[in-house]
Amino acid sequence: MFLSKKALSINPSLTLGLTARAKAMRAEGMDVIGFSAGEPDFDTPSHIKEAAKQAIDEGFTKYTPTSGIPELKEAICRKFKEDNRLDYEPSQIIVSCGAKHCIYNAIQATCEEGDEVILPSPYWVSYNEQIKLAGAIPVVVDTEESEDFKINPQLLSQCISNKTRLLILNSPCNPTGSIYTKAELEALAQVVVEKGIMVISDEIYEDIIYEGSQHTSIASLGPDIKALTIVVNGVSKSYSMTGWRIGYAAGDKKLISTMSNLQDHSTSNPASISQKAALAALCGTQEPVREMVLEFRKRRDYMVEQLNQVPGISLTPPQGAFYTFPSVIGILGKSFQGQTIENSMQLSELLLNKAKVVVIPGIAFGSDHHLRLSYATAMSNIIEGLNRIKAIANKIWEEN
Numbered sequence: 001m002f003l004s005k006k007a008l009s010i011n012p013s014l015t016l017g018l019t020a021r022a023k024a025m026r027a028e029g030m031d032v033i034g035f036s037a038g039e040p041d042f043d044t045p046s047h048i049k050e051a052a053k054q055a056i057d058e059g060f061t062k063y064t065p066t067s068g069i070p071e072l073k074e075a076i077c078r079k080f081k082e083d084n085r086l087d088y089e090p091s092q093i094i095v096s097c098g099a100k101h102c103i104y105n106a107i108q109a110t111c112e113e114g115d116e117v118i119l120p121s122p123y124w125v126s127y128n129e130q131i132k133l134a135g136a137i138p139v140v141v142d143t144e145e146s147e148d149f150k151i152n153p154q155l156l157s158q159c160i161s162n163k164t165r166l167l168i169l170n171s172p173c174n175p176t177g178s179i180y181t182k183a184e185l186e187a188l189a190q191v192v193v194e195k196g197i198m199v200i201s202d203e204i205y206e207d208i209i210y211e212g213s214q215h216t217s218i219a220s221l222g223p224d225i226k227a228l229t230i231v232v233n234g235v236s237k238s239y240s241m242t243g244w245r246i247g248y249a250a251g252d253k254k255l256i257s258t259m260s261n262l263q264d265h266s267t268s269n270p271a272s273i274s275q276k277a278a279l280a281a282l283c284g285t286q287e288p289v290r291e292m293v294l295e296f297r298k299r300r301d302y303m304v305e306q307l308n309q310v311p312g313i314s315l316t317p318p319q320g321a322f323y324t325f326p327s328v329i330g331i332l333g334k335s336f337q338g339q340t341i342e343n344s345m346q347l348s349e350l351l352l353n354k355a356k357v358v359v360i361p362g363i364a365f366g367s368d369h370h371l372r373l374s375y376a377t378a379m380s381n382i383i384e385g386l387n388r389i390k391a392i393a394n395k396i397w398e399e400n
């Protein structure tokens, strides 16, 4: 069978793959603890579900305008104004089938074959593959853990060429939990404006931040940077609505209408019912978000404290999102039952096979010295899973 080079160049998602394997092991009756979840483990708040039920009952089940219903776009404009001090008109907003889809459309709309996209590493898995799907080239820029895994103006300037089209920023970051400060973003924005490249700012974890940290949208730092930025956000993470598939993007009017044209001929509108649910999420009480963040914070504190006690593992507390990204460099190169653990993938395999614990190898995000553990799972699972990891680590240290 003939398959296109482009399609064959795409790697399957390691995250989804490992999660599926854990599910299969569980179905066989094994007691597997999963730290791979890329979604909140809470139910979608009931007032949001009610809005969807009402939409069905009222027959709101047909095509909508491709880029979203007007009332949802207006609610998104209000959200940007109130939360981010960003003024957009509805014509500058597109609603898509998840934030992932917004990013896909944005890259497709802005990149030509051979264009370069700057991708600070560690990065979310899909960026890399979406850049390749557009025929563009990911320019992966390694960041330092000692600098909170952030790209700085010097690094950014160094990797901009005359082929550079985009910079992808993700703050708060999946997988590291890092959050850029306003000052850091100002310094980056200066370079972006000076060089005239564009930015995709993925702000999907905006609401999931802890003590004292603040979220700033780079687009809010002035008209020049705003004109060059595509802000991406959505309801998946904030409202525990991953399955509803609603994300949105804001930016230059011409760019947004181009993204809408792409969407016209691929997915058309995101589900009408989900749009009504997203409207309820944005306009209704934000109390469930606060409760979720409080619970995440307890789990984060416990996980950070416990992981730091495991010999060979170290980490700084993540400031946002719901992942820890510990360094396991102290364990790599050691052996378990006579077999050397060479890299993050082998360590993940070992933890799955010997401890029945699912973690994502850092290599999936561009760093082979780390693991990603999600704490979007019940506290009881976190306690048990970390005990198992500790037990394996202790065996490794006895053996070496």
Ligand SMILES: *Cc1c(COP(=O)(O)O)cnc(C)c1O
Pocket (backbone or CB within 6 Å): 038, 097, 098, 099, 100, 101, 124, 170, 174, 202, 204, 234, 235, 236, 237, 242, 245, 246, 247
């Ligand atoms: C989950 C996630 C998304 C995608 O969210 P959807 O709205 O469900 O498509 C985008 N970016 C990052 C960094 C994520 O972790």
